[in-house]
Amino acid sequence: MELEVRHLRVLCAIADTGSLHKAARRLGLAQPSLSTQLRRIERALGAQLFLRDRTGCRPTPLGLAVLSRARPLVAEFAAIVTETRAAAARAAGGFHLRIGATASRAIPGWLRLLRTRVPRIEPTLQMNVSANALLAMVAAGRLDMAFVHEVEGCPLRIPAGLCLRVLVAREPQFVTLAADHPAAARTEVSLADLAGDRWMVDATVDGEWDALCRVLRAAGLDSEMLHGDYLTAYSLAATGEVVTVSQPTAHPRPDLAIRPLQGDPIGVRLLLAARTESELDGAYPELEQAYWAVAHEAPVYRRWLERARPPGTPALPGAGGQAHALPVPRRHHGMPEARRPQVNGGP
Structure with missing residues (x-):
């Protein structure tokens, strides 16, 4: 499995909400689907990124390191998409x-x-x-x-x-x-x-x-x-x-x-x-x-x-x-x- 920007969004959403349930709601996914995605990401990286317990999810030390690199990448990709779409809409005469x-x-x-x-x-x-x-x-x-x-x-x-x-x-x-x-x-x-x-x-x-x-x-x-x-x-x-x-x-x-x-x-x-x-x-x-x-x-x-x-x-x-x-x-x-x-x- 190769990591993509959507996988980085998943990690950021889980960290921001502290909960698989809330992260799934934010991303518009079913919670079982999000849990499966997280397991696949962790297998691809070969390490556990979040600790799960009754109180929710919190990043492991390695998870924090991954998040520190993931957040700017997600933000930069979002900016590229937004600016490109806006430019295309203006060129087409609307926005x-x-x-x-x-x-x-x-x-x-x-x-x-x-x-x-x-x-x-x-x-x-x-x-x-x-x-x-x-x-x-x-x-x-x-x-x-x-x-x-x-x-x-x-x-x-x-x-x-x-x-x-x-x-x-x-x-x-x-x-x-x-x-x-x-x-x-x-x-x-x-x-x-x-x-x-x-x-x-x-x-x-x-x-x-x-x-x-x-x-x-x-x-x-x-x-x-x-x-x-x-x-x-x-x-x-x-x-x-x-x-x-x-x-x-x-x-x-x-x-x-x-x-x-x-x-x-x-x-x-x-x-x-x-x-x-x-x-x-x-x-x-x-x-x-x-x-x-x-x-x-x-x-x-x-x-x-x-x-x-x-x-x-x-x-x-x-x-x-x-x-x-x-x-x-x-x-x-x-x-x-x-x-x-x-x-x-x-x-």
């Missing part, structure tokens, strides 16, 4: 911008603006619940950029060499509950108001399960936690079976109530990642406009921003691109330092 993203209502508007404003660019989209997987794909040259969210307290694994642009330094996460839930009558809901409710979150979204567990424990609650995708969670929330975390830009529905949580205990950072600053410059303005357009259309989020904004900051752009009388910070649009998250009034 496919490969975008990855976690869920956001800003995405349709972003793609529309890119098509309108950037001649000959055709954006393509790959969705994934895992921000870490998307960032790895950008670093490997399989995507040109990724729009992801980082859950507070659960830092993402940012691959070396990526450039980041912060769209929102701290976006509060709201709660979605049935429209006839007693707490829906309030403009702001405390965690204590939801003490008797079950929560449903998608545990495959990087950091969300851990963040909610941490917040509930800090509030002294031992709420039942259910795993489910957010489409299911919203359906069950509408019938009063569960409550769930939601993005503040979520579209209003007559059978659901979207409310801020008192003290804003759960927050995320919204990031755009690419391999170069010039790539970020070419797509960030459209993303920024698309995001604040959907924020403008979300009445509960607009009211939260009005309360959270510091005095004298620029106006929020509306859906048509015109400034409206809702000031927010221009670059990061994050929550001001004076309004850090609290749980039930605590520090």
Whole structure:
């Protein structure tokens, strides 16, 4: 067996994730197939590269030596492929911008603006619940950029060499509950108001399960936690079976109530990642406009921003691109330092 770049990618993915299961998910392979590939690579090199136990996989000393040579080769090959494809697309009169993203209502508007404003660019989209997987794909040259969210307290694994642009330094996460839930009558809901409710979150979204567990424990609650995708969670929330975390830009529905949580205990950072600053410059303005357009259309989020904004900051752009009388910070649009998250009034 002769080693190829794809085999080096396998080694890097296992080392980065520390798990055959997670590496297989990142690479789009079945775990048995990945395990077979790793055994073949180790046989070809004549040495064990990873130690496997119940806690995962970690490189042996020889594995670390191989990885130190493999990583720059994988990165260089990805750069060759990306640059060659881009040059070929430009010569043919067009360019496919490969975008990855976690869920956001800003995405349709972003793609529309890119098509309108950037001649000959055709954006393509790959969705994934895992921000870490998307960032790895950008670093490997399989995507040109990724729009992801980082859950507070659960830092993402940012691959070396990526450039980041912060769209929102701290976006509060709201709660979605049935429209006839007693707490829906309030403009702001405390965690204590939801003490008797079950929560449903998608545990495959990087950091969300851990963040909610941490917040509930800090509030002294031992709420039942259910795993489910957010489409299911919203359906069950509408019938009063569960409550769930939601993005503040979520579209209003007559059978659901979207409310801020008192003290804003759960927050995320919204990031755009690419391999170069010039790539970020070419797509960030459209993303920024698309995001604040959907924020403008979300009445509960607009009211939260009005309360959270510091005095004298620029106006929020509306859906048509015109400034409206809702000031927010221009670059990061994050929550001001004076309004850090609290749980039930605590520090």
